[in-house]
Amino acid sequence: MQETRLDTARIRAARRVIDPVFLDTPLYRCEALEPDLGCTVSIKLETANPIRSFKARGTEIVASQLADNGSTAVVCASAGNLGQALAWSGRARELDVTVVASRAAPAAKLERIRALDATLELVDGDFDMARERAAAMARDNDIRLVEDSLDIETCEGAATIGLELLDTAPSFDAVLIALGGGALATGVGHVVKTWAPDVEVIGIQPLGAPAMARSWRQRRVVTTEATNTIADGVAGRLPIPAVLDDLLLVADDTVLVQEASITAGMRILHDHAGLVVEPSAALGIAAILENRDRFAGRHVATIVCGSNVDLDAYHRWVDPAPNRRS
Amino acid sequence: MQETRLDTARIRAARRVIDPVFLDTPLYRCEALEPDLGCTVSIKLETANPIRSFKARGTEIVASQLADNGSTAVVCASAGNLGQALAWSGRARELDVTVVASRAAPAAKLERIRALDATLELVDGDFDMARERAAAMARDNDIRLVEDSLDIETCEGAATIGLELLDTAPSFDAVLIALGGGALATGVGHVVKTWAPDVEVIGIQPLGAPAMARSWRQRRVVTTEATNTIADGVAGRLPIPAVLDDLLLVADDTVLVQEASITAGMRILHDHAGLVVEPSAALGIAAILENRDRFAGRHVATIVCGSNVDLDAYHRWVDPAPNRRS
Numbered sequence: 001m002q003e004t005r006l007d008t009a010r011i012r013a014a015r016r017v018i019d020p021v022f023l024d025t026p027l028y029r030c031e032a033l034e035p036d037l038g039c040t041v042s043i044k045l046e047t048a049n050p051i052r053s054f055k056a057r058g059t060e061i062v063a064s065q066l067a068d069n070g071s072t073a074v075v076c077a078s079a080g081n082l083g084q085a086l087a088w089s090g091r092a093r094e095l096d097v098t099v100v101a102s103r104a105a106p107a108a109k110l111e112r113i114r115a116l117d118a119t120l121e122l123v124d125g126d127f128d129m130a131r132e133r134a135a136a137m138a139r140d141n142d143i144r145l146v147e148d149s150l151d152i153e154t155c156e157g158a159a160t161i162g163l164e165l166l167d168t169a170p171s172f173d174a175v176l177i178a179l180g181g182g183a184l185a186t187g188v189g190h191v192v193k194t195w196a197p198d199v200e201v202i203g204i205q206p207l208g209a210p211a212m213a214r215s216w217r218q219r220r221v222v223t224t225e226a227t228n229t230i231a232d233g234v235a236g237r238l239p240i241p242a243v244l245d246d247l248l249l250v251a252d253d254t255v256l257v258q259e260a261s262i263t264a265g266m267r268i269l270h271d272h273a274g275l276v277v278e279p280s281a282a283l284g285i286a287a288i289l290e291n292r293d294r295f296a297g298r299h300v301a302t303i304v305c306g307s308n309v310d311l312d313a314y315h316r317w318v319d320p321a322p323n324r325r326s
Numbered sequence: 327m328q329e330t331r332l333d334t335a336r337i338r339a340a341r342r343v344i345d346p347v348f349l350d351t352p353l354y355r356c357e358a359l360e361p362d363l364g365c366t367v368s369i370k371l372e373t374a375n376p377i378r379s380f381k382a383r384g385t386e387i388v389a390s391q392l393a394d395n396g397s398t399a400v401v402c403a404s405a406g407n408l409g410q411a412l413a414w415s416g417r418a419r420e421l422d423v424t425v426v427a428s429r430a431a432p433a434a435k436l437e438r439i440r441a442l443d444a445t446l447e448l449v450d451g452d453f454d455m456a457r458e459r460a461a462a463m464a465r466d467n468d469i470r471l472v473e474d475s476l477d478i479e480t481c482e483g484a485a486t487i488g489l490e491l492l493d494t495a496p497s498f499d500a501v502l503i504a505l506g507g508g509a510l511a512t513g514v515g516h517v518v519k520t521w522a523p524d525v526e527v528i529g530i531q532p533l534g535a536p537a538m539a540r541s542w543r544q545r546r547v548v549t550t551e552a553t554n555t556i557a558d559g560v561a562g563r564l565p566i567p568a569v570l571d572d573l574l575l576v577a578d579d580t581v582l583v584q585e586a587s588i589t590a591g592m593r594i595l596h597d598h599a600g601l602v603v604e605p606s607a608a609l610g611i612a613a614i615l616e617n618r619d620r621f622a623g624r625h626v627a628t629i630v631c632g633s634n635v636d637l638d639a640y641h642r643w644v645d646p647a648p649n650r651r652s
Contacts, residue, residue, distance in 0.1 A: 021354050026346050026374035031441065048352035048371050052600055115357065274378055274602035274633035307600035319645065 004246040005152055006190040012288075013158045015039030018060040018160065019092070022049050023047075025161075027168055032272040037288045040299040042172065043273065044165060046306065047281070051112070053233075053306035055085035058157025058183065062146050063089035065153070072096055076146035077134035079180075079233050080109025080129045081156075081306050086146060087116035100134040102126050103135060105276075106232060126227065128238045149181030149243045158184045162191025169215035172199055175297040176284030178305050179203030179212055179254060180234030188303065199280045203247065203254045204283035206262060209235040213254035215244050230317065231262055231304055233280035235295065239296040261286035269304070271319055278309045327523070330572040331478055332516040337485040343381065344386040344486065345418070345631055348375050353494055353627075358440075358598040363614045369599065370491060372632065373607070377438070379559075379632035381411035381436075384483030384509065388472050389415035389480070398422055400473035403460035405453045405506075405559050406435025407545030407632050408480075412472060413442035426460040428452050430566030432558060432604075432636045437588040452553065454564045459584050475507030475569045484510045488517025491627060498525055499624040505529030505538055505580060508569035512630065515576030529573065529580045530609035532588060535561040539580035541570050556643065557588055559606035587612035595630070596644055604635045631643040 015023060026045040039267035059082065066074055075097040076086050083099035091096035097118040101110060102125060113120050123133050138145030141242070143205050146152050165175065165188065177185045185203040196210055205213040208229030214222040220242055225236040241296045265282030268289075269275045284302030288295050341349060352371040353460055363545050385408065399422040402412050409425035425445040427436060428451060440445050447463070449456050454509035457473070464471030476560035491501065491514065501518055503511045511529040518525050531539040534555030540548040549572055553561040577607045593609030594615075595601045610628030614621050 021352075024350060026347075026352065028374065028376050031376065032438065043374075045374050048354065048369075050354050051356065112358065116550055270602060271637055273374060273513075274635075276596060276600035276602065308524060311597055315645070319641070 001191050002249050004249050004259050005167035005188050006156055006159060008194060014061050014156050015160055016280060017043045017064040018057055021060045024164060030273050036268055039297060040290050041100055042301045043244045044301060044303045047304055051088050052168045052308050053081040055081045056088055057160050058154035059085040059089040059159050061153040062296040063093050063095060066095055067093040068143060071144060073098045073143040074136050074146060075134050075143055077130040081308060082148050082235055083113045086115060087113050087118035090118050100130045101131050101325045109308050127236055128197045149183040150240045154183040155187040158187030159191050166195050171196055172301040173208055174202055174300045176202050176287055176300060176302040178234055178283045179205045181236055182212055182247050186246040193250045195297045201250055203251050204287045205234060205256055206231045207256045207258055210256050211237050213256055215239045216247055216251060216254045216290045219248060230259060231279035233278060238319040255287045257286040257290055260291050264289055267318045276307050277304055328575050329521050329616040330480055330516050330575050332485055334520060337482045340387050340482050341391040341486055344383055348382045355464045356599050359594060362594055364618050365621040365623060366559045368627045370627060370629045373630055377410045377414050378634050381407045383486050384415055384480035385415040387479040387483050387544050389419050389421060392421055392470060393419040399469040399472060400472060401464050401469055403456040406635060409439045410442060413439050413444035413464055417443050423462040426456045428456050430465055434636045435634050453562055456556060474507040476566045480509040481513040485512030485517050488514040492521050497522055498627040500528055502528050502530055502613055502626060502628040504560055504606045507562055507571050508538055512569060512572040512576055519576045526578045527576055527635045529577050530613045531582055532557045532559060533582045533584055533588035536582050538562050539563045539582055541565045542573055542577060542580045545574060550591050556585060557605035559604060580615045583612040583616055587615050590615055593644045595648045602633050604632045607631045
């Protein structure tokens with residue numbers, strides 16, 4: 001494999017600065033899912049922690065560096081989960097944390113960012129407009145900007161999940177990873193392709209927010225005008241060139257899925273695994289539902305990467321219709 | 327502390343025979359729960375594993391002993407979770423597993439026991455009648471009977487949770503433990519009282535199945551004629567004297583809670599922690615809801631011990647009434 005921006009020694013070292021509450025997350029076969037999916041399914045569960053997503057693996061690295069350097073403030077743009085993670089990691093180290101998010105982000109995510117003592121700045125517009133605003137704030141105030149997927153700490157933090165995936169036996173045939181900005185897919189993909197190159201690394205994106213998947217297929221950055229998906233955590237329009245370069249080295253494929261498959265995946269995880277998940281976390285299950293033949297009989301791992309949802313929306317997506325209940 | 331039946335060295339040794347998929351489960355502070363509960367709350371999550379409950383910690387010990395001895399068969403009575411656990415542990419070691427359960431046990435639990443290749447024997451009657459039937463089958467066929475809470479492996483398996491609870495800093499002020507047959511409470515209680523005697527150990531039982539809590543209060547076995555609770559996992563009528571003796575040594579208190587508090591606890595765990603849990607797993611939250619002054623400002627840990635529920639019943643208990651949705 002050609003070299004990505006990620007560094008294996010730094011990924012191993014990262015485990016020592018990440019709060020253990022975010023490490024060594026459950027990884028288990030979930031047989032109750034298998035009749036619906038037609039393959040062996042293992043779940044890597046990244047939601048049973050104080051912020052209900054994997055993002056603190058990266059922000060723990062950033063915040064510990066800032067604390068070591070005597071920095072006192074940090075800013076990021078966030079679809080909601082990175083902001084919670086940075087708020088959590090920053091609060092633990094007495095940093096002033098500012099999070100810029102879209103006013104349209106899930107209320108539950110915004111509320112948790114505020115509850116974790118961060119300053120929340122809302123923009124009219126989507127995640128990519130929040131990115132612009134956060135960059136301007138960092139420039140104007142001369143403070144560290146954390147850029148999800150571009151900043152290597154966010155990728156290498158996510159990569160620690162890969163180390164844990166490979167610690168288990170037997171290994172998997174494929175790993176299904178939610179694809180948004182690319183930190184999770186390039187991080188986990190880097191580790192998997194380094195030590196278990198035969199394991200297929202597949203990034204999953206919604207058809208309604210396909211920019212990175214299309215970019216991967218065309219081997220050049222493809223942007224979109226807008227996004228249209230419930231999977232708010234992966235809804236970007238402007239792929240970052242350096243991240244695409246890494247993704248081209250570590251991903252074997254990218255798959256696009258329909259919205260109905262995402263809600264079906266959320267429902268299956270609720271009904272048969274007892275997990276409330278946000279749409280992005282169901283992308284892997286959605287991909288299996290749409291590609292049964294491809295995965296039939298294989299052992300597939302999927303990373304359940306977040307569970308921060310607005311309850312009204314969740315019930316609308318997942319609850320059985322009254323006439324479907326038996 | 328006077329000596330319980332449990333042995334600290336055996337508990338430590340048990341960690342080496344239990345499949346790691348059941349060990350080192352998530353333990354994390356859940357701040358989103360705290361506004362509703364008025365205290366600091368940490369969750370010990372025992373549901374993110376292949377059988378969605380803590381019970382395999384005990385059955386792993388039993389099944390490994392049986393395999394070591396060349397035994398080929400084992401039987402237990404179960405409210406549903408022990409049976410799944412024994413089926414899982416026995417299948418991994420090629421044992422013939424028979425589970426006796428009440429026909430009224432949750433269908434989801436019975437279905438999973440069958441799916442794990444165990445022979446399922448149903449009785450008309452409750453858990454204590456299943457116990458009688460399982461004992462007769464063991465006697466007639468000369469095979470090992472696993473008796474939940476009486477058999478020391480079931481208590482010492484549960485006690486490994488206590489080791490993990492005490493590994494963290496800061497420690498807790500109180501640990502809230504679902505109380506049924508007593509394996510979980512005496513197991514965790516033994517460890518907590520051995521190493522952290524100032525931490526309050528509290529067993530929680532439903533008012534509709536109060537036999538063990540009443541026995542603890544009266545310091546003698548008190549039986550009941552029937553049980554009436556949705557918390558099927560803890561609904562016993564006939565406390566085991568040896569288990570009560572242990573509970574008297576390790577529990578600081580027992581608390582009885584109403585059914586409405588159990589469903590409120592389930593709803594809070596769903597809405598603010600993203601966890602689908604079975605009623606027994608919400609007993610700790612129910613106890614806080616009913617005793618706010620007692621726990622105000624303290625740091626309380628509660629063990630979320632199982633998530634095997636029938637979906638129709640779960641939706642009935644937990645879903646918001648249409649007019650409550652905003």
